[in-house]
Amino acid sequence: MRSTLAALSLAFAPLFAAHADTVVVTADRMLDVTNGRWVDKPQITIVDGRISAVATQGGMVEAGARRVDLPGVTLLPGLIDMHVHLTSDPQYGGYRGLEFTDNFWTVVGVANAKKTLEAGFTTVRNVGSSNYDDVALKQAIEQGQIVGPRIVPATYAIGATGGHCDTTEFPPSMNVPSPAVADGPQAIRATVRKLRKYGAEVIKFCGTGGVFSKTDAVGAQQYALDEMKALVDEAHMLGLKVAVHAHGTSGIKDAIRAGADTIEHASLADEEAFRLAKQHGTWFSMDIYNDDYILAEGEKNGTFKESLEKERMIGLKQRQTFQAAVKAGVKMVFGTDGGIYPNGDNAKQFVTMVQWGMTPLQAIQAATVNAAEALGRPDELGVIAAGSRGDLIGVTGDPLADVARLQAVSFVMKGGEVVRSTR
Numbered sequence: 001m002r003s004t005l006a007a008l009s010l011a012f013a014p015l016f017a018a019h020a021d022t023v024v025v026t027a028d029r030m031l032d033v034t035n036g037r038w039v040d041k042p043q044i045t046i047v048d049g050r051i052s053a054v055a056t057q058g059g060m061v062e063a064g065a066r067r068v069d070l071p072g073v074t075l076l077p078g079l080i081d082m083h084v085h086l087t088s089d090p091q092y093g094g095y096r097g098l099e100f101t102d103n104f105w106t107v108v109g110v111a112n113a114k115k116t117l118e119a120g121f122t123t124v125r126n127v128g129s130s131n132y133d134d135v136a137l138k139q140a141i142e143q144g145q146i147v148g149p150r151i152v153p154a155t156y157a158i159g160a161t162g163g164h165c166d167t168t169e170f171p172p173s174m175n176v177p178s179p180a181v182a183d184g185p186q187a188i189r190a191t192v193r194k195l196r197k198y199g200a201e202v203i204k205f206c207g208t209g210g211v212f213s214k215t216d217a218v219g220a221q222q223y224a225l226d227e228m229k230a231l232v233d234e235a236h237m238l239g240l241k242v243a244v245h246a247h248g249t250s251g252i253k254d255a256i257r258a259g260a261d262t263i264e265h266a267s268l269a270d271e272e273a274f275r276l277a278k279q280h281g282t283w284f285s286m287d288i289y290n291d292d293y294i295l296a297e298g299e300k301n302g303t304f305k306e307s308l309e310k311e312r313m314i315g316l317k318q319r320q321t322f323q324a325a326v327k328a329g330v331k332m333v334f335g336t337d338g339g340i341y342p343n344g345d346n347a348k349q350f351v352t353m354v355q356w357g358m359t360p361l362q363a364i365q366a367a368t369v370n371a372a373e374a375l376g377r378p379d380e381l382g383v384i385a386a387g388s389r390g391d392l393i394g395v396t397g398d399p400l401a402d403v404a405r406l407q408a409v410s411f412v413m414k415g416g417e418v419v420r421s422t423r
């Protein structure tokens with residue numbers, strides 16, 4: 001017993017002995033995103049990457065603290081994008097991606113991680129990548145090898161044979177490895193276990209067809225209810241949340257019934273789906289900016305013709321569904337599908353969300369408090385409060401009057417470290 005205690009105190013000694021790194025940030029004002037109130041002249045103290053106090057300027061500043069004074073700046077919590085693919089770049093559409101070696105995409109991810117963080121997104125959920133690239137990015141960021149946001153990695157997206165998450169653009173003789181294609185409850189459970197083993201912190205699966213896949217109909221359901229239930233049950237048992245790619249009506253409803261946590265896209269959700277989502281507390285994560293980009297740039301990017309056709313069918317409809325869902329009171333998080341459009345442009349979606357029925361505050365909440373809650377991390381992300389991570393962004397002007405201000409972030413801090421300060 002004594003030796004255990006001695007070993008323990010030895011193990012923790014460096015923690016107590018180390019000199020704490022303290023930084024004090026001041027600005028003109030701060031938005032309390034929980035209730036939409038302005039706080040004037042804030043003074044935020046961050047110790048070893050976590051906020052220790054939120055006070056008003058003029059209060060005590062610890063001797064030896066670093067100071068970051070931001071006159072003229074409005075502070076908000078670091079933003080959260082719940083749906084990105086850091087290792088994708090839309091300019092290589094259709095078969096163009098085949099010109100590159102596998103690890104090309106890892107390197108693309110390194111560049112996109114930096115762009116995303118500099119755009120004010122201090123946390124992202126990466127819901128689908130190959131080769132466990134998102135785990136590698138997360139590790140490299142945490143080790144200080146590269147610069148990027150906090151990442152919640154899904155690794156591979158799980159899906160049915162021939163579905164949106166399978167590779168359906170090759171003939172049978174070209175047998176492309178598909179480590180997360182699984183059919184039937186048992187195989188699906190085993191795949192969830194495998195992905196968690198190799199670093200998944202959220203499970204993504206394809207419940208219906210999609211736009212950027214050949215051979216499937218966007219609205220078609222691709223996993224049966226019992227398969228979805230097995231997947232969600234296994235993931236939840238392992239403590240992981242579940243994100244479902246679902247455009248189609250029946251697939252959305254079954255995913256909600258199965259207990260999924262977030263519905264990605266949700267394009268063809270109907271009133272019954274809204275009711276079910278409210279009843280189950282399911283979040284919608286709707287990438288409604290994409291349509292503008294895909295229709296403007298898709299052809300030039302080499303996007304498959306059938307994908308562009310599917311986009312024309314679903315783009316406007318998804319925005320109308322978003323508007324109806326907001327009106328119905330469905331809980332919303334901010335998810336853009338970065339990678340389908342250029343990563344780093346994430347904040348462009350705020351304007352679209354306001355055009356389609358949200359108040360600027362609601363759109364900001366979707367990317368802060370709501371996202372943090374949907375991640376299961378409301379105590380450390382999405383707010384500027386004691387105990388939270390020192391993740392802050394700064395803008396000039398009033399984002400509640402003009403949400404486009406969030407596209408011009410002038411200050412970004414992650415875990416108490418300044419990432420960007422352009423003034």
Ligand code: ARG
Binds near residue numbers: 211212265287288
């Ligand atoms: N990853 C999605 C899919 O392929 C993108 C959908 C983009 N279009 C849209 N209107 N949100 O299905």
